[in-house]
Amino acid sequence: MSENSQALLDSLSLDPRLSLFAVAAGATMVGGELGDDTLDDMAAQVASGALAELDARLVWPLLAEGLMGAQPSRMLAALTACGALERLLPEFTALFGRFQTGFDGEPVDIGRHQGRVLDIAAAGNAPLRVRLAALLCNLGKADSPPQHLPSHYRHIDRCLPRIRNVCARFGIAAELEDFAILVAMELERVHRATRMRAGSMTALLERVAAFADPARFEDLLTVCACDYFAYPGNTTPTYPKAALLKQALAACLALPETDEDEATTRHEQRAMAVASALRSGTDHEL
Structure with missing residues (x-):
């Protein structure tokens, strides 16, 4: 002990x-x-x-x-x-023996994968909300419809109530719960960032409050990076999607201030800035 x-x-x-x-x-x-x-x-x-x-x-x-x-x-x-763990957190133990497809196309045991994600987060001295989110973000994959495997069809819909139930059971603070839910909803979208249009990338930044709460955005990218490096074969020096999204965020932050009532116009301005910064028109994939 x-x-x-x-x-x-x-x-x-x-x-x-x-x-x-x-x-x-x-x-x-x-x-x-x-x-x-x-x-x-x-x-x-x-x-x-x-x-x-x-x-x-x-x-x-x-x-x-x-x-x-x-x-x-x-x-x-x-x-x-x-x-x-089966007695107190069966939602997690149910992930062992369930598989998802890795970046190299090979099957990966989800329970073991989440353990690797946690250890990578620990190696980077990540805060508790990052580590808890890493533990809970794939709970919806435990019972994905077999006819859709290896795709985990609508696993986020199953994951979110499980995160809420786990947090209620353990009396986990609302701030930690909210971040775990954010990660469950956005992790795969962040992984797909290079295939997004500028408008979609801008919408992601707005949805995760990257402008209002940059620390939370950084923690989201940290979870995504840990998840990325937990897959076999991912040995790049840095997580490539983080650099891309940070470049997009910087382009948006460089815009002049506007009236809060001009939300639609502001979104369009941001999307144009993202497209320009990444040398892509808004009608082309990034």
């Missing part, structure tokens, strides 16, 4: 059953790998029914600590191995 996990348990006088989650959170720290005996003890605790009446809101501080660890996938692996 990490010193932070033990301190959290001691200071808050939490239910002893939460020691299982403290141990799992500690596994994310450097040198925190768990042995087989520890995992067996955790599994026995779960099998005994210890978690049956456990309030998930008490678990969230420890899960958040694990997400902020050096290798969050270790916590997920430990909690999955002992059966605890």
Whole structure:
């Protein structure tokens, strides 16, 4: 168990059953790998029914600590191995054994992929909202209609209520929930940025409030970059879509100020600026 996990348990006088989650959170720290005996003890605790009446809101501080660890996938692996994650976060464990197509055309296990996304986010010292969004953004792919596979038809429609349910279950702050929903809705659109028209790219920037909340926009790009680099074969020095969207944003920000009542005109001006900056007419794909 990490010193932070033990301190959290001691200071808050939490239910002893939460020691299982403290141990799992500690596994994310450097040198925190768990042995087989520890995992067996955790599994026995779960099998005994210890978690049956456990309030998930008490678990969230420890899960958040694990997400902020050096290798969050270790916590997920430990909690999955002992059966605890299935009890409290079945929406995520349902992703294991489900596949999506990677950038190289090869199938990728979604549950394992999300673990890699989290570890890449951790390596970049990303904030909690980035890591939570990385955990939750693909929940709708667990039960995609088989006739549409490998495409995950309308998975966002299934994902959003699951994110809301998970956040309600764990008592997660509204700001974190809102960002996770934003990522679920926009991640794939960001990945498709090079195929967008200037008007569509401008609409994306406006929709994600890139002008009003640049920090949130940066965090969105961070999640997308972590997702990109989690796929095998993506070894470019930087995430190419981030540079493209930042160039588009800079072109828009260079425009002179206008009256807030001129929203339609402003959108058109921005689209023209984006098209010009990226050397493309608004009727051509970028």
